[in-house]
Amino acid sequence: MKIAVVTGASSGIGQGAAIEIARRGTGVVLTYGSNREGGLETVAAIEKEGGTAVALPLDLGDTAGFDAFRDTVADVLRTTWGRDTFDHLVNNAGFVRTSSIADTTEDTFDALMRVLLKGPYFLTQRLLPLMADGGAIVNTSSNSTSGGLEPGYSVYASMKGGLDVLTRYMAKEFSARGIRVNSVSPGPTRTRLADDAFTRHPEVVPLLAARTALARVGEPDDIGALIATLLSDDSRWVTAQNIEVSGGYNL
Numbered sequence: 726m727k728i729a730v731v732t733g734a735s736s737g738i739g740q741g742a743a744i745e746i747a748r749r750g751t752g753v754v755l756t757y758g759s760n761r762e763g764g765l766e767t768v769a770a771i772e773k774e775g776g777t778a779v780a781l782p783l784d785l786g787d788t789a790g791f792d793a794f795r796d797t798v799a800d801v802l803r804t805t806w807g808r809d810t811f812d813h814l815v816n817n818a819g820f821v822r823t824s825s826i827a828d829t830t831e832d833t834f835d836a837l838m839r840v841l842l843k844g845p846y847f848l849t850q851r852l853l854p855l856m857a858d859g860g861a862i863v864n865t866s867s868n869s870t871s872g873g874l875e876p877g878y879s880v881y882a883s884m885k886g887g888l889d890v891l892t893r894y895m896a897k898e899f900s901a902r903g904i905r906v907n908s909v910s911p912g913p914t915r916t917r918l919a920d921d922a923f924t925r926h927p928e929v930v931p932l933l934a935a936r937t938a939l940a941r942v943g944e945p946d947d948i949g950a951l952i953a954t955l956l957s958d959d960s961r962w963v964t965a966q967n968i969e970v971s972g973g974y975n976l
Contacts, residue, residue: 813860813862817952845891947970
């Protein structure tokens with residue numbers, strides 16, 4: 726059985742990806758931040774369909790904890806699957822904090838940078854010794870880097886743009902081991918980001934749907950299905966790509 730590590734899988738896109746990956750016969754090590762209940766719900770959903778998953782806490786903004794996390798992953802691989810390596814990594818965990826350039830503080834900038842760019846960079850670095858050759862990595866980016874500039878997203882989009890560049894460098898450097906690296910860029914998707922904005926402001930959903938060619942907002946499963954496909958052998962000849970998954974937002 727192949728194994729995937731999926732960060733930020735207690736809700737939203739990460740949860741959708743973890744469930745879809747497990748449906749395809751892959752074991753899942755998933756992480757959660759403050760939402761432990763959500764992480765356990767994801768595990769329960771996977772187990773209900775006959776899959777195997779383990780939920781672990783991870784603060785992606787604290788690189789000091791990455792070595793301990795790697796050691797815990799190694800223990801889980803041995804005790805749950807009898808393996809010393811895993812095959813796939815999904816760098817998905819993140820958050821949104823909006824602010825105009827004029828009003829952005831260094832604390833806001835640094836917080837987004839630590840989670841959206843520095844976190845995936847160094848977590849991947851720490852986990853690489855545990856990755857099997859011939860595996861795959863998917864980074865969750867955003868179409869905010871190119872699909873229409875919305876005021877307030879300058880820092881968020883800049884970090885996601887950096888992740889797009891990092892994806893290509895990872896693909897280049899890891900190719901010697903046969904590890905493919907791609908990214909997905911969701912458009913407006915019904916998640917809990919931005920303090921659960923879709924629930925708090927349901928009036929924005931029709932407005933976003935009107936700007937989308939397929940006439941609705943995205944659902945976590947829409948993105949999760951593509952992430953699972955990029956990890957699979959169906960995408961064995963795809964690497965260094967950033968694929969927008971937006972239903973034609975701003976088309």
